[in-house]
Amino acid sequence: MPITRRTRGSALLTVLWLSAALAAIAFALASTVRSETERASTSLDGTRSYYLAAGALDRASLELLWSARNRGAGPIPAGATRVNYEFPSGTAEVEIIPEAAKLNVNSAPPGELYNLGLALGLDAARAREIAEAIDDWRRPAESSAFDPYYLSLTPSFRAPHASFQEIEELMQVKGITPELFYGAYIPEQDGEGRTRLVRRAGLAECLSIYALGGVDVNTAAPAVMAAVGMTPDAIQAVMEHRRISPITAQELALLQASLGNSAGRLRIGGNSIMTLRATARIRTGDGRLSDLRRTVAAQVKYMPAGYEPIRILRWYDSAWSN
Numbered sequence: 012m013p014i015t016r017r018t019r020g021s022a023l024l025t026v027l028w029l030s031a032a033l034a035a036i037a038f039a040l041a042s043t044v045r046s047e048t049e050r051a052s053t054s055l056d057g058t059r060s061y062y063l064a065a066g067a068l069d070r071a072s073l074e075l076l077w078s079a080r081n082r083g084a085g086p087i088p089a090g091a092t093r094v095n096y097e098f099p100s101g102t103a104e105v106e107i108i109p110e111a112a113k114l115n116v117n118s119a120p121p122g123e124l125y126n127l128g129l130a131l132g133l134d135a136a137r138a139r140e141i142a143e144a145i146d147d148w149r150r151p152a153e154s155s156a157f158d159p160y161y162l163s164l165t166p167s168f169r170a171p172h173a174s175f176q177e178i179e180e181l182m183q184v185k186g187i188t189p190e191l192f193y194g195a196y197i198p199e200q201d202g203e204g205r206t207r208l209v210r211r212a213g214l215a216e217c218l219s220i221y222a223l224g225g226v227d228v229n230t231a232a233p234a235v236m237a238a239v240g241m242t243p244d245a246i247q248a249v250m251e252h253r254r255i256s257p258i259t260a261q262e263l264a265l266l267q268a269s270l271g272n273s274a275g276r277l278r279i280g281g282n283s284i285m286t287l288r289a290t291a292r293i294r295t296g297d298g299r300l301s302d303l304r305r306t307v308a309a310q311v312k313y314m315p316a317g318y319e320p321i322r323i324l325r326w327y328d329s330a331w332s333n
Contacts (some may be wrong), residue, residue, distance in 0.1 A: 020323035023308055024248065027172075043333055047123075050309060053303065056293055056301055056303050057303060057305055058191040059100070059101075059290065059293045060101070060291045060293050060301070060303060060304065060305035061291075061305045061307060062305060063101050063103055063291035063293060063305075064289040064290060064291035064305050064307045065101060065105055065209055065210055065289070065307050066098075066103075066248050067098075067103030067104075067105050067289040067291060067309060068105060068308075069289075069311055070096065070240055071087070071094055071096075071105040071107070071287055071289065072167070072287055072309070072311050073286070073321075074086045074087050074094070074219035074320055075087055075107070075285075075313075076313060076321060078318055079313070081304060084324055085106075088257070088302075089257075089280075090105065090229050090257030090258065090259065090279065090280070091109055091257060092108075092229055092230055092253075092257065093105060093106045093107060094107070096216075097110070099294075100293055100294055100318060101292050101293035101294045101300065101301075102201050102291070102300060103226070103291040103292075104289070104290050105287055105288065105289045106286075106287070106288040106289075106290075106332065107230070107280030107285060107287060108286040108287075108288065109227050109230055109276040109280065109285040109286075110219045110221040110223075110281055110284045110285060110286070111217070111222055111223065111224070111226065111227040111230075111278065111280065111281020112220045112226065112227045112230035112231045112232070112281065113218055113219040113222045113223070113226075113228070113231075114217060114219070114220075114222060114234065114235060114238060114239075115147075115218075115219060115221075115222040115223065116145065116218040116219065116220055116319065117149055117174045117175055117205050117220060118176050118179070119218070119238075121142045121143065121145075121146045122142075123140035123238045123240075124141070124145055124146065124238070125138050125139055125142040125237060126237055126238040126239075127142075127195050127214075127217055127218075127234060127235070127237070127238035127242070128141050128142060129237070130220060130233070130235075130237035130238060131211060131212065131213070131214070131217070131234050131240060132211055133191075137186060140185070140186050141184070141185075141186040141187060141191075143157075143303065144157055144185040144186055144187075145181070145183045145184055147170065147172075148170050148172070148175070148180075148184050149172070149173065149174055149175060151172050151173065152172045152223070155172070156221060156312070157185055158170060161183075168183075175208065175220050176220070176222065178215060178218060178219060178220055182217070187214065187326065190213070191213060192213050192214050192215055193213045193215055193331075194210060194211055194212050194213030194215070194216065194331070195211055195213070196208040196209065196210050196211070197209055197210075197211050201322070207210070211215055212232050212234055215234055216232055217234050217235050217238070217248050221284045222281075223281070223305075224278060225276045225277055225278035226239055226276050226277055226278065227277075227279065227280060227281045228249060228253070228258050228266075228277040228278065228279060228281070229253050229258055229277060230259045231281055233246050233250065235263060236249065236277075238274050239273075239276040240272070240276070241270070241273040241274060242270075242273055245273050247268045248266070248269075248270065249266065249274075249277075254265070258279070259279070262278050263277060263278075265281055282313070283313040284310065284312045284313075284324070285310075285311055286308055286309070286310050286311070287308065287309050287311055287333055288306060288307075288308040288330055289306065289307055289308070290304055290305070290306040290332045291304070291306075292304055305329075306329070306330045306331065306332045307323075307326075307327060307328060307329070307330055308326075309323050309324075309325065309326050309327065310323070310324040310326075311323060311324065311326035312324050
């Protein structure tokens with residue numbers, strides 16, 4: 012049978028369609044391979060950053076122990092709030108946050124809990140309700156005004172009316188949301204009228220089951236200082252001072268004399284429990300620092316003589332940091 016022009020045109024059209032389909036498949040495959048390659052590279056960078064941060068955290072915990080035992084002769088000076096490390100594979104910054112930077116959730120007066128709620132952006136009614144709910148949770152009682160609320164939940168439970176054993180118990184207290192507990196980003200306008208997201212601290216950064224006595228002046232969050240009665244001007248003075256260098260005992264005495272009773276709860280340092288938070292950035296093949304950051308944290312307890320010197324109470328594979 013002779014091949015007509017129509018037959019030849021149909022064959023050519025079929026070849027063109029097949030070529031277009033194969034080109035589309037090849038493009039999709041190339042795009043997928045490229046995406047998977049980039050994802051694998053990012054995953055590898057994230058893993059390397061994780062171990063770099065974990066190594067920096069371990070180094071900082073040992074250097075803090077060394078510095079404490081040598082009374083200022085170690086690599087980390089007394090009162091330091093952070094330390095920076097340079098490694099061949101990247102850089103890491105470790106933040107040092109004593110539990111003394113926080114209020115004790117089991118002993119803080121309801122008035123301080125109320126002030127803390129206000130400092131964290133709550134309205135007066137909600138701040139008062141949460142302060143009363145926390146106080147009710149930890150106070151021994153056969154029954155209370157909050158018990159019907161807990162019994163109405165699904166699943167229901169009874170408030171223990173005993174001391175908090177873990178800070179995460181706050182998540183069960185009436186009125187406390189994940190945003191309030193962990194902190195959240197809120198929109199805020201800058202001086203030029205532009206809106207940007209600013210992080211607001213959460214209760215987890217301000218309350219602790221381990222805090223004792225006063226509040227560490229070098230590491231306490233502004234909300235914690237407001238909770239103990241410090242005025243905005245006094246808080247600003249402390250923040251500006253410690254932005255230059257850690258506040259010493261002599262400087263704290265001068266601050267307390269000038270700030271009055273509002274600074275009476277401030278102290279230097281804290282107990283033997285602290286949170287170390289390490290943020291790492293690896294170096295890429297061309298020597299530049301990667302844009303990817305990874306943060307890990309650990310709650311560390313330094314033990315007295317006769318025990319293992321360092322005990323890890325909590326480990327956080329993924330943590331938040333400025």
